[in-house]
Amino acid sequence: MLRxxxxxxxxxxxxxGEKDRLATIxxxxxALKDRDIEARGQGKEAISDEEILSLLQKMIKQRTESAAVxxxxxxxxLAANERAEIAIIQVFMPQQMDEAETKAAVEAAIAExxxxxxxxxxxxxxxxxxxxxxxxxxxxxxxxxxxxxxxxG
Numbered sequence: 001m002l003r004x005x006x007x008x009x010x011x012x013x014x015x016x017g018e019k020d021r022l023a024t025i026x027x028x029x030x031a032l033k034d035r036d037i038e039a040r041g042q043g044k045e046a047i048s049d050e051e052i053l054s055l056l057q058k059m060i061k062q063r064t065e066s067a068a069v070x071x072x073x074x075x076x077x078l079a080a081n082e083r084a085e086i087a088i089i090q091v092f093m094p095q096q097m098d099e100a101e102t103k104a105a106v107e108a109a110i111a112e113x114x115x116x117x118x119x120x121x122x123x124x125x126x127x128x129x130x131x132x133x134x135x136x137x138x139x140x141x142x143x144x145x146x147x148x149x150x151x152x153g
Contacts, residue, residue, distance in 0.1 A: 002052050002092065003032070009091075024088040031055060053134030056093055060086050061139075097136050105132060106144050110152070118149045 006029055013022040035055055036046045047055070063082040070079035097105065109127040113120060124145050129138065 002049050005092065006032070020084060021088050024085045027085075028056070028059070028089065028092070031059065050130075050133040053093065054129075056089055057134055060089050060093075063089070094135050097132065102136055102141060103144065105136070106141065106148055110145070110148055115149055115152070117152055118146065121145055121149055124149070 006025055010022060010025045010029070013025060032047070032052065032055065035051065039045070039047050039051075063086045067079040067082035067086075070076070070082065105128060106124070109115075109124045109131075113123040113127055115121070115124050121142070125138065125142060128136065128141060128145075
């Protein structure tokens with residue numbers, strides 16, 4: 001489903017003459033091809049939509065970090081380019097969960113896994129990644145999981 005959307009958006013960007021959008025979508029497709037080749041080496045046909053969302057989330061994180069480095073280095077024009085790419089990539093991401101939904105999902109995952117303390121954090125994060133890939137920021141979520149499990153353990 002996402003693959004077809006990338007192709008359609010790329011054609012639309014070509015027709016509209018949007019060079020930045022076109023370049024970003026091509027970059028996404030190149031990263032996707034790399035991951036597909038890697039998956040074939042592991043015996044899979046291609047990566048799933050969940051894995052594609054994870055790839056997009058990783059790309060956003062990389063660009064966020066790069067933009068911060070460029071800002072610190074006094075290169076606001078490069079930081080602006082990174083933020084423009086982030087905006088284009090985010091178009092393909094599902095709606096992010098709000099704080100209340102995230103907390104409820106964390107509590108449900110803790111109950112589902114029977115997690116009793118901080119040593120079970122990996123199990124809980126694994127369940128969340130399986131169910132909510134692309135819909136939550138796992139950097140922030142890990143703090144919530146850690147706090148919730150520390151209260152239990």
